[in-house]
Amino acid sequence: MKSPKTRSPRKPKGHGGERREEILDAALTLFSQKGVQAVSTRQIAEIAGISQPALYAYFATKDDIAAELCVRAFAILGERMEEARVDYTPTAENFERCLRVYIDFGLDHPDAYRVAFMLEKSVDGSFLEKTGGRPMIAGKEVFAVFAQMVVEFHARGETVSDDPEAAAQSLWAGLHGLVSLLIARPEFPWVDREQLIATHVAMLRKGALK
Secondary structure, eight states: OOOTTOOOOOOOTTOHHHHHHHHHHHHHHHHHHHOSTTOOHHHHHHHHTSOHHHHTTTOSSHHHHHHHHHHHHHHHHHHHHHHHTTTOOOOHHHHHHHHHHHHHHHHHSHHHHIIIIISOOOTTSHHHHHTTTHHHHHHHHHHHHHHHHHHHHHHTTOBSSSOHHHHHHHHHHHHHHHHHHHHHOTTSOOOOHHHHHHHHHHHHHHHHBO
């Protein structure tokens, strides 16, 4: 991960695609370390190695940058979930495997996870309004893939809860709790990480399925 104190060299004209990615990389680093509200477009531009006016040629506002990062994070998670459900059959083992996909995504992409799931965007909700609700739409689409797995088990009469939507949201929250703690509090004296994850996933499965 690029240090936020390291300024990229100015790019010559014509490197628009690369420059856009550098803006997103710089913002991801800064947002994950300081939070969205504490970061300015001037800071992002400085780390990306461009002027602040040049940044606005790619993103109109800081919220647009944050929204793009959220959408990209959800796209990665959604792709992984779709892959896990190829030739999927509703068994306890596959259920645990799909739960593990969420955890692995968060730990493989901690900065992206922070921006998508852990940072407060704005108290008044303007972040969602100003960006057309793109992050929420992307998040709901990914959750729908996850929830469908729970619906399939519910249809077979194998879920503890009579409400598959509530069960899916509870499982989602349980996964988020573990991932966010492992990212935010790595200094805690956790047991072996693989043992902890396996135990957590097994307990979620046992709490959800008959």
